[in-house]
Amino acid sequence: QVQLQESGPGLVKPSQTLSLTCTVSGGSIGSGNYYWSWIRQPAGKGLEWLGRIYTTGSTNYNPSLKGRVTISVDTSKNLFSLNLNSVTAADTAVYFCARASRAVAGLYYFDYWGQGTLVTVSS
């Protein structure tokens, strides 16, 4: 059974960098046709996809984040990470990591999620 677990600071100061890690267990992050994604959810609001990294290391990001986001993978430690720089109060949210599996060519769905971690941006 694949499990994902987010970790990182729960409080980040404005203008600093938010850094989170997602540790994957029960399967190898470097194998299979999977994308590994970050998704966030402000309190009482909907889900926002932030970006993804493929097992080869290629990445795609939500353009609305204007280049502030970086996702990386460490296959030796079976984890992937999120860095979001120049944060403001608007980045306060629960951050989820998730695995996207392929159904057919190009069609992916999120089948495994972490429990989510709340990150608050405040001085």
Next chain:
Amino acid sequence: DIQMTQSPSSLSASVGDRVTITCRASQSIGRYLNWYQQKPGKAPKLLIYAASSLQSGVPARYSGSGSGTDFTLTISSLQPEDFATYYCQQSYDIPMWTFGQGTKVEIK
């Protein structure tokens, strides 16, 4: 970017009711549409992928249909554990995946 619009934003229903939620894409996405259920304080759970394929372990009262721009999620007989928020999500757009704004199903 492809915009996903769900309707209604919320609904009230009783146990045993048939419930239908609609998701509309701003352009054709084929069948590249997934549905999730989220309960308060929890991560979303996959219900339906590829518009109509039921995820393993999900009760058969859930079904999905549609293609192109218009999709529906139907719960044939609402159960107490089904009160939650439901999201659609498209994976057609490369490289931008998007979610609908959510539909909250509440107890009448």
